[in-house]
Amino acid sequence: MAVSNRLKNQHLLWRAGFGPMAENAANLDKVSQKELWALLLKTSNKKPEKIEVAQNLVDGLFKGIQDVAQMQKPELTKDQQKQIREQSREDLKNLNIRWLEEMINNEAQLREKMSLFWHGHFACRVINSYFQQELLQTIRENALGNFKDLLREVSKSPSMLQFLNNQQNRKKKPNENFAREVMELFTMGRGNYTENDIKEGARAFTGWGFNLKGEFEFRKNQHDEDSKTVLGKTGNFDGDDVLDILLEQKQTAKFITKKIYRYFVNDQADDTKVEWLSNRFYQNGYDIKKLMEDIFTSEWFYEEKNIGTKIKSPVELIAGIRRLLPMDMENDQAQLLFQRALGQILFYPPNVAGWPGGKNWIDSSSLMLRLRIPQILTANEVMDIQPKVDDDVQMGMMQAGAKKLRDAVKGGTAKTDWTLVNKIFEVVPREKLLPKITETVLQTKGHIPDTLLDKYLNSESRENFIKSAIVNLMCTPEYQLC
Known part of the structure; x- marks a missing residue:
């Protein structure tokens, strides 16, 4: 089957x-x-313009710091600490909603999509809203820049240093957590280094921390000055030296390229193409934009086997519906509830490895909800959804919080502006309307036969027909794929 120009563009x-x-x-x-x-x-x-929910120390730094005493604030009572954590959670919800709005409405689509990829690659879960806000800005500013700069800035962010315990990494008492994840998850991938490389790398990262203002700080008196051997190189290395050594490895370019290929092209990586792309990525000095250009301007990217084969993440699903159907969200809480119930809350990755993606997005309960979301949004339905109970990932809201969130969305969720949607099809004759709508909404070759679909559509007017066709198509399993 020849792939149409429209399908390639979509x-x-x-x-x-x-x-x-x-x-x-x-x-x-x-x-x-x-x-x-x-x-x-x-x-x-x-x-990118900064998304700001916490403006300074008072706003952000002490909100949700779990080791408050360590941060020299012993005078805070337990109630104050609790209040601080709750405020930080509220800020993180606002950061989540505002970034999601950027993904939907910002014309810088490529930057925001790349930022979502790096958000999962450099997965970080700390409750400090100021730290998370600053890390997000670092990622958005460097999303299409140079991976060397991005890696270095993320590695020096208070968010990541706190999450991976490097604040506790000091000479004679090295903490290996940060060094391990930098090698395993951020650069080379498991199996390409030894335990000794991690031990020696951890010694190089001693003294890397942050101050009370949330700024990177190198604590010289806590740094191990002795010689270290990492990946066959020996010297009096610090953290920057170790990052340089990791970036010198072609394996790092290969690991990042393969992950990008599986995220943007196909879950099944084509080793020949990954090899070619990663060599170019390495030769181009880790230029992210050039790597993406190599992918998106290639002929093979538009081959049929790569189209309509990826399961949309919950964030992609919500953003995609809202881009095609312009909506005035009457209740932002609904979007948080969808994220929770479908297993992808921005700023709350399940662990340091991020969201596994692919078929992990779908199980029997999440699929049923996914198929209902377009109707819930467009019909302005009352929602009664039970989010998955996993308090560690669920913004600290157990049953009471879940009930509060459900109650918050009981008054309906969104109003759709159908005039812009109708305009898409204004020159399409009535007999060609359904096939045109289908090819605009779906990326898959197979779908419900038009004759069957027709039985469920509202034919009272052209507008009603378009509306019912789009919503019904969005409620099919095929819409879950892109």
Whole structure:
């Protein structure tokens, strides 16, 4: 089957962004992939505006610091500490919603999609809203830049240093957690270094920490000055030296490239293509934008086997629905509830390895909810959803919190502006309307036969027909794929 121009363009928009937007969906038959890619690059060139929920120390630093005494604030009572943690959780919810809005509405689609990828790669869960806000900005600013800079800045962020216990890493008492994850998850991947490399690397990272203002600080008196041997190199290394040694390894370029390939192209990595891409990535000095250009401008990216084969993450699913169907969200809490129930809460990854993705997104309960979401949003339905109970990942809200959240969304969730959606199809004759809607909404070859679908559609008016066709198609298993 020949892949249509529209399908190729939608494929690019789903993988390099969060799907087509109502305003531009009608033009996707005409524009070329090359032009569309140039537009994606151009719109993502600007430095992102910071999403700010905590402005300073008082706002952010002590909110949710679990080791308050360590941070020289012994005068805080237990109630104050609790209040601080609760405020930080509120801030993190606001940060979550505001970033999700950027993914939906910001024209810098490529930057925000890359940022979501790095958010999972550099998975970090600390309750300090100020730290999380600063780390997000670091990721968004460097998402399409150079991986060397991104790695270095993330490694020096208070968020990551706290999450991976490097604040406790000092000479004669090294903590190996940070060094291990930098090698295993951020650069080379498991099996490409030894336990001794981790031990020696941890000694090099001694003294890396942060101060009370939430700024990186090198504590010279806590740094191990003796000689270390990491990946066959010997010297009086510090943390920066170890990062340089890791970046010198071609394995690092290969590990990152393979992960990017599986995220943006296909869950099944093509080793030949990964090898070619990773060599280019290494030769280009870890230029992320050039790597993505190599992928998105290749002919093989648009082959049928790569289209409509990836399961959308919960965030991609929500953002994609809201991009095609412009909505005024009457209740932001609904989006948090969807994230919780579907297993992807921004800023709360399940562990240091991030979200596993792929088929892990779907189980029997999450699939049923996924199929209902378009109706819940467009029909302004009352929601009665039981989020999964996993308090460690659930923003600290057990049953009482879950009930509070459900109650908050009982008054309905969103109002959809159908005028922009109708415009997509204004020149399409009535007899071609259903096939046109289907190819705009779905990325898969197989779908419900039109004759069967027709029975469930509202044919009272052209507008009702479009609305019912889109919502019904979004409620099919095929819509879960992009």
